[in-house]
Amino acid sequence: MATTMRIDAATEVRTKAQAARRAARVLAQTPTAMKNQALRAVAEALSEQQDEILAANKEDLAAATAAGLPAYTQDRLLLNPARLEAIAADVRDVAALPDPVGEVIEMRTVESGIQVGRQRVPLGVIGVVYEARPNVTIDIASLAVKSGNAVVLRGGSDAIHSNLALARVLGRVMTEVGLPAGVVQLIETTDRQSVTALLRARGLIDVVIPRGGADLINFCVEHATVPVIETGAGVCHTYVDADADTEKARKVTFNAKVRRPSICNALDTLLIHEAIAPRLLPTLADELHGANVELRCDPGAAALLANRPHVKAASESDYGTEFLDYIMAVKLVPDFEAALDHIAHYGSGHSEAIITENYTTGQRFINEVDAAAVYLNASTQFTDGAQFGLGAEVGISTQKLHARGPMALGEMTTYKWIIYGNGHTRP
């Protein structure tokens, strides 16, 4: 196995970001057909070159076992032929998506006679910091290539051997199809210094997307001079209004919590109008108990759920917590305004839902709640690029600038103004 001489993190990041920048200039002008050809070749290579990838993955797994990493971390690390085939299928899906680059968003002739429009172009070089899931390396690389961006990847140390093997495969494929190998750069230094170097490579890297927990995101925001797109944390509410259809409320709430409690769009706090709570909460609670959901209730809700073993008293800190688990906070509210206030105070601006049959209340909720995704009578678990009809995504942005919600191919582009004149001068 070839090993690279260890160089310092800042030099490595700088050198690779410069190479990515040169490659990005080429990739930005690459026709869609050639980008798709590259992606299909990547999918092929994941199967044909699986021995090399799986051998490297075994090294990571052995190190993980030796280090006593928990079983779920080891599972996230694991690659096998079936998983590689699933990753390859995702790459083929990205190849099949429409290319956002080159779209002219608007074009008009203005008073002076010049024609002025905006055209979609790649961002340039995207830095991505992520943890120990080697599949992310391929996911991000394929979305980047499709959207015409070079990437500088800084994956977690636990997956370094797998990532190096995947990066070699990607590099070879790019060269084979005639794209610069530098389109996908993997940082080999996996300490915090390489993250910092990435965050401060202003002028070389156009945006950094951290994928990980709140600690990583805060670290990035604190140290970055390159713009950062924050993804992730979702403290999500569903408010069941006095005018809700209780059957819809029951179904949607159950789905929003139980379908996959571990993802960022899962329900965390259920708010129920006190007028409807007696008719809804006991049945819903029993159903949730059947799915092993622990309920952390305010006194009003608790009073309706006496003698149920899965019901506990909520503490103040339960509101505003992203549980990512079979736990849900429950609170009764006296009116719609109290629900809005609670969400404005405790929400993280991710996904918020109301269940109501009342037109005015529903529209007010849609208009007044400030979040990436606001739902009327549907489960917050829909917040996802594919579910919104955008295809794959690199994450869910919880900030307001540039992109909000799913960061799909379109959100990996910017625009430039293009102006056609005929010798026009400004008066």
Add this chain to the structure above:
Amino acid sequence: MATTMRIDAATEVRTKAQAARRAARVLAQTPTAMKNQALRAVAEALSEQQDEILAANKEDLAAATAAGLPAYTQDRLLLNPARLEAIAADVRDVAALPDPVGEVIEMRTVESGIQVGRQRVPLGVIGVVYEARPNVTIDIASLAVKSGNAVVLRGGSDAIHSNLALARVLGRVMTEVGLPAGVVQLIETTDRQSVTALLRARGLIDVVIPRGGADLINFCVEHATVPVIETGAGVCHTYVDADADTEKARKVTFNAKVRRPSICNALDTLLIHEAIAPRLLPTLADELHGANVELRCDPGAAALLANRPHVKAASESDYGTEFLDYIMAVKLVPDFEAALDHIAHYGSGHSEAIITENYTTGQRFINEVDAAAVYLNASTQFTDGAQFGLGAEVGISTQKLHARGPMALGEMTTYKWIIYGNGHTRP
């Protein structure tokens, strides 16, 4: 004149940002008609309450004189009835622009049956850091109110009395028309600490827009945890291709440099294909000399302009300089590729132009140059919100995230996803 007890900058910023945040929640739901009414009332008040404003402005001017500030700074500080009337006219123009808030950008029914769309919403609270031009206080406030955003303004110390008076007028008008006075907040502490506090008010302020020189912008990027939109610096090129119409080249180049050399979209470096230079450069140089433009030439260009007093030798640092003055660098290039490389290396991603009659060369320039605005056969001086048909703007963004080029009303908004279901759950 009332003075406020001096409190520390961080506390002042925090308190005012919180007030702005509360006001923003109200303003986001305010109907267009009421926002326009507020703006027209501001325009009225600037005239009716001009005694208070001009008295405060006199204090600033007296302090400026005492401090020996240069004449042009004093001129930028100066308010008088005519200037107030011009500012009021701009406010009325903003009132007449379409309201971007509430626009549903797209809406479709996806496979699962939910209806998914994006709706334009205000950013929330915008922080703006600017220097000693009191008119900016009203410009920004009016664009913010129209786009549904509260603002926290941190103007320069030289204009503090004028700004305080203008902020009082704005606050009274907002209250009169029934909007929260907190919509426009002026920071009274004018040291760097208040800028730092603004830049770190994460969770309270959604974006900071610095308006000023490179030093201010670098300071903001270095210290911010709130996202920053960089505006300003423009190192702009015009490339005259071998296939250019020399008459168009002459007219456009002259306009791009001379119309207003002091603005960011003014031409800095003229690149000329060596095949056309002998036919164009001597005439153009004479015309530019007539307008007192100094030319800093590479040896090839200098050889064509012998014995002209305004021609000097270019140093390496002239390329990549934003002159903001009657100075222009000139360089001959052997081919189109050399022009692209020069622009990629020295450009700041602001405004770049090509003059050519060749279709393929023109389209390649439009596609391959990476800048906020790319021109074919027109003057770079058109880069401006009003000239692009967007109305007034808060600045020209030279970064790629969120908005590129003019930051007009639309660019002061973000979007949220809105989802309509009927009890839909995710499979």
